[in-house]
Amino acid sequence: MYPFQFSSRAITLILSAFAIAAPLAAANSYLGPTEGHVNFYKHSAPSDDSYTSSPSSSTIAFLGSNWTRLTTFATYWDQNTKLSWYSRAWAYLDSYAIYTDPSDSFFAPVVRQHPEWILRDVNGNPLFINYACAGGTCPQYAANITDPNGFRAWWIREALGLFNRTPAYKGLFIDDVNLDLQCVSNGNGIPTTPVDPATGQLMTNDAWRTYLADFMAQVRAALPAIEIVHNSIWFLDWSDPNIQREIQAADWINLERGVNDNGLRGGWEYWSYNRFLTFIDFLHTNGKGVILDAEAPTSDTNPAREYSVASYLLISNGKDLVGDSSQTPSYWWSGFNSDLGSAASGRYIWQDLWRRDFQGGMALVNPPDAAPVTVTLPAAFTRVDGSIANSITLNAGEGAVLKSQAVATQQAAPPGPGPSAPKAYTPPSQHPNRPRP
Numbered sequence: 001m002y003p004f005q006f007s008s009r010a011i012t013l014i015l016s017a018f019a020i021a022a023p024l025a026a027a028n029s030y031l032g033p034t035e036g037h038v039n040f041y042k043h044s045a046p047s048d049d050s051y052t053s054s055p056s057s058s059t060i061a062f063l064g065s066n067w068t069r070l071t072t073f074a075t076y077w078d079q080n081t082k083l084s085w086y087s088r089a090w091a092y093l094d095s096y097a098i099y100t101d102p103s104d105s106f107f108a109p110v111v112r113q114h115p116e117w118i119l120r121d122v123n124g125n126p127l128f129i130n131y132a133c134a135g136g137t138c139p140q141y142a143a144n145i146t147d148p149n150g151f152r153a154w155w156i157r158e159a160l161g162l163f164n165r166t167p168a169y170k171g172l173f174i175d176d177v178n179l180d181l182q183c184v185s186n187g188n189g190i191p192t193t194p195v196d197p198a199t200g201q202l203m204t205n206d207a208w209r210t211y212l213a214d215f216m217a218q219v220r221a222a223l224p225a226i227e228i229v230h231n232s233i234w235f236l237d238w239s240d241p242n243i244q245r246e247i248q249a250a251d252w253i254n255l256e257r258g259v260n261d262n263g264l265r266g267g268w269e270y271w272s273y274n275r276f277l278t279f280i281d282f283l284h285t286n287g288k289g290v291i292l293d294a295e296a297p298t299s300d301t302n303p304a305r306e307y308s309v310a311s312y313l314l315i316s317n318g319k320d321l322v323g324d325s326s327q328t329p330s331y332w333w334s335g336f337n338s339d340l341g342s343a344a345s346g347r348y349i350w351q352d353l354w355r356r357d358f359q360g361g362m363a364l365v366n367p368p369d370a371a372p373v374t375v376t377l378p379a380a381f382t383r384v385d386g387s388i389a390n391s392i393t394l395n396a397g398e399g400a401v402l403k404s405q406a407v408a409t410q411q412a413a414p415p416g417p418g419p420s421a422p423k424a425y426t427p428p429s430q431h432p433n434r435p436r437p
Contacts, residue, residue, distance in 0.1 A: 030068050030088060031319055036340030036358040038309060041291050041321035043071040043092075043173070051329050052082065060085045062329045066336065068321055071173040071229075074162055083167040090173040090229060091162050095215065096151075097129055097140035097176060110154075117144050117151040119184060119194035122202070127194050129176055130185035137187040145211045146198040152215050156222045163226060171227030173254070177216060179243055180233055181208040209242035216249035227251050229291065234279050235271065244286075253283055258292030258322065259311040260299040266369030266396070273367040277347075280315045289319035296326040303398055305333050306384060310399025313340065313363035314347040314356050335384040338401050351375045353394060361403040366394035380405055 032039050044052070051059055063070075063086055074091045077083060098118060099107040110117070119127045119142045128138035143151045162169060176183070181203065182191040196203035220228065230250040236243055247253065255276075264273045280290050294308045305324060312322040327333065341359035348355060352373050354365040361381060366373050374393040381389050381402035392400055 032068075032339070033318065034339070034341050034358075035316045035318050035343035036313060036338075036360060037318070038312065038336055038338045039068040039319075039321040040066055040327070040336045041069045041071075041293065041323035042067045042327065043293065043323065043325060044073075045325070048328060049076075052086075054080065055085070059329050066332070069170065074169070077169075083169065087167040088170050090171050090227065091169050092173050092175065093155075093159060094129075094140065094175045095155075095177050095212070096143040096145050098143050098151075099140055100128075100137060101139070111141070114151070114154075116197065117154075118142070119144050119197075121186065121192050122195060125186065127184050127192055128187060130183050130189050130191065133185060133187055133189035135187075138185070138189070142184045142194070144197050145215050146196065148214065148218060152218055156219060159219070160222065163223065169226075171229070171251070172219075172223070173229045173231065174216070174219070174250075175231045177212065177230040177232040177246060177250075179209045179212055179236060179240075179246060181205045184208075206242075209240065209246075213242040213245040213249075216246050220249040229254050231256060234276065238279065238282050247283065247286055247288060250288060252289040252291055252319075252321070254291040254293050255280075256293055256295070257298065258294040258308055260294045260304055260308055262298060264368055266367050277311075277315055280320075284315075284317050289317070289321070290315070291321045291323060293323040294325070296324075299324050300326045302333060302335075302385075306335055306401055307365065307397060307399040309335050309338060310363040310365050310401050313338075313358070313401065314354055314365060316343075333384075335401055338384065338403070340401070340403065361401070363399065363401055364392065364394060365399040366396055368397045370396045372396070377402070 042048075052063075055063070067086075068088065070086065070089045071092050072089045077089055077091075083089065098110060100111075102108050102111075121127055127142045129140040129142050130138070132139055143155075145152055159172065162172070181193065184192060184194055186192040193202050195201070196207055199207075216230065228250050229252045230246065231254040232246065232250075234253070234255055238244070259273065259276065263271055264276055265271050266273065268274050283290055292308055292312050294304070299305060299308060308322055308324070312320060322336075324333070324336070327336065340361040340363070344357040344359060346356065350364075352366075352370070353375065354367065356363050364375075372393060372395045374391060376391045377389060379390075382405060383389050383403075384401050388405075389400075389402065392402075394400060
């Protein structure tokens with residue numbers, strides 16, 4: 001939901017991205033053919049430049065074989081015709097950011113020419129996206145998205161410029177699709193309610209959700225054929241019609257930090273791992289994919305990676321992706337090459353673990369806050385590290401990706417009801433210990 005942390009050079013690339021053009025992609029999507037195939041996703045950062053600026057043929061082959069999708073910055077990716085050897089890239093744009101740097105040659109004129117495009121408090125002070133605030137300011141003003149013919153129309157005109165060249169970008173990664181007004185703050189990072197430019201009154205959260213859902217629907221209508229990803233908040237009320245409209249305007253919902261988010265808890269409570277998976281089920285029923293976008297440092301151990309991939313296998317419908325920000329061609333965990341084949345079941349509870357069976361193995365997960373569980377496996381399985389396991393112990397927040405030594409698997413057990421029924425929805429305002437968005 002918040003912009004990735006990049007160097008000043010990378011930020012410059014983001015700011016310039018609106019003016020770069022690219023056409024609709026027609027290449028093979030390279031999404032795995034089965035639920036048990038791991039589709040790896042990468043959001044790029046300056047640390048990747050040494051691999052992508054002038055890549056060797058072996059690096060190009062590695063990225064083509066292992067990175068199913070990539071989020072990048074158009075100005076950088078256009079250099080040295082990178083799209084000619086990796087065209088499955090999504091161009092990064094922020095939904096309502098107007099960058100505050102007065103020396104920026106792209107956004108500084110926008111600020112001067114359209115001060116009405118910046119949200120303001122009751123005293124007329126500019127407001128910001130609540131990210132990296134310090135010294136009374138933040139890197140991004142919060143744009144006025146109330147007028148479909150103002151900032152929104154300008155944003156779309158600039159975005160359209162990304163899709164008129166060959167080779168093609170695959171689509172857009174749209175950051176900060178935050179249907180929560182608390183993501184707007186003053187320069188000290190304190191959530192601050194803006195004046196609604198459309199009414200002259202303080203903006204309500206319902207109005208903000210309506211405006212942002214309208215905006216994302218407007219983007220979808222203008223770009224009907226490209227892939228669109230929303231980096232959005234998962235824990236809001238999914239029954240809200242505006243949240244449902246926002247979801248319908250995307251092809252994927254990016255879940256920042258994935259299951260490696262330390263805010264996820266056990267049981268079925270509001271912040272629980274189980275409710276998180278239920279949200280993914282909701283997205284699947286609406287025809288959308290998800291990205292479990294793990295981020296270092298919480299994801300940067302092999303047990304954390306296996307937990308992420310095992311969780312991905314519990315929910316995968318063949319369209320989903322799983323990411324790890326630390327992965328590079330020279331720092332690659334082999335578990336991201338896992339392929340267990342077609343799913344033989346949905347996920348179900350087995351000996352106090354979540355389990356899902358595949359033609360070529362199984363995935364097991366012990367959710368956060370649970371007691372350690374030791375189980376005898378129904379057969380000998382090969383683990384990601386190559387070891388053979390007849391039994392396994394999983395602590396809380398751990399998972400296992402288990403490959404059958406013989407491809408044939410036994411008949412899947414019928415899905416079970418789980419440990420308890422989900423609890424009723426509770427508004428976020430009643431949960432002061434909410435994880436950071």
